[in-house]
Amino acid sequence: MTEIDQRVPAPVQPPFRSFTGVIGSAIFVSRWLQAPLYLGLIVAQAVYVVVFWKELIHLAKDFNHLDEASVMLIVLGLVDVVMIANLLIMVIIGGYETFVSRIRMDTHPDKPEWLSHVxxxxxxxxxxxxxxxxxxxxxxxxxxxxxxxxxxxxxxxxxxxxxxxxxxxxxxxxxxxxxxxxxxxxx
Structure with a gap:
């Protein structure tokens, strides 16, 4: 017998197993449909950066004409924008890492602490x-x-x-x- 004849033939998969395998693979790969959503949130965060700077410039230009309550409202608005940006980062990084794919930042010095146990x-x-x-x-x-x-x-x-x-x-x-x-x- 030749070497080819001595090999064990591969088991034949029933048609339903290959069909379920394709369905399972398609479902698993579908997680990548979320990636554009996270990219969209990055764009939304860029918009919030612009909003932040517009408000900060408004505060810096007009602070002589603003009373204390108005300054406080603008500063609280700035804090609000920062907190929303933090929320976006958690959703973008945490959601991508949890539901799409690992980011592989294990050795990066700036890796967020919470990402290791998300x-x-x-x-x-x-x-x-x-x-x-x-x-x-x-x-x-x-x-x-x-x-x-x-x-x-x-x-x-x-x-x-x-x-x-x-x-x-x-x-x-x-x-x-x-x-x-x-x-x-x-x-």
């Missing part, structure tokens, strides 16, 4: 906390500018803010329970 639950809690921070800034701006807003508006902004806080507490609790169950199952 998973969907951690990302949800971090996003919820960022949303609470952003909502807090908006609520503070509203209270500073209360004389120009109706009591009904302030009431609903406060209720919505409290709903964000309750949601974040619920997410953190679910994450805590999940971690406890995982720890019990690993022992």
């Amino acid at each position: 998973n969907p639950n951690v990302l949800k809690v971090k996003l919820a906390m960022s949303i609470i921070g952003i909502s807090s800034i908006h609520l503070l701006k509203s209270f500073i500018n209360a004389e120009n807003l109706s009591p009904e508006t302030l009431k609903w902004q406060t209720i919505i803010h409290m709903a964000f806080i309750a949601s974040a507490i619920g997410l953190a609790y679910v994450d805590w329970i999940s971690a406890r169950v995982a720890a019990i199952n690993n022992h």
Whole structure:
């Protein structure tokens, strides 16, 4: 017998297995459809950089003509833009890393600390906390500018803010329970 004749023939795959393999591969590859979404968020972040600089230039040019409350409102607006930019970074990097592909920044000196242990639950809690921070800034701006807003508006902004806080507490609790169950199952 020749060497070719002595080889074991490859097992024949039933047609349904190759079909399910193609479907599974297509589903797995479909995660790359999210990549343009993350690139779009990078564009949105660039827009926020422009908004930030426009507001900062406005503050620098007109600070002699602004009262303390107006300066505070502009500064809170700047903080708000920064917090939204931070939220975008968490969504872009964390979402891409979690749902699309590894970024492979393990040896990079500027690797964000939170990226080493990011998973969907951690990302949800971090996003919820960022949303609470952003909502807090908006609520503070509203209270500073209360004389120009109706009591009904302030009431609903406060209720919505409290709903964000309750949601974040619920997410953190679910994450805590999940971690406890995982720890019990690993022992």
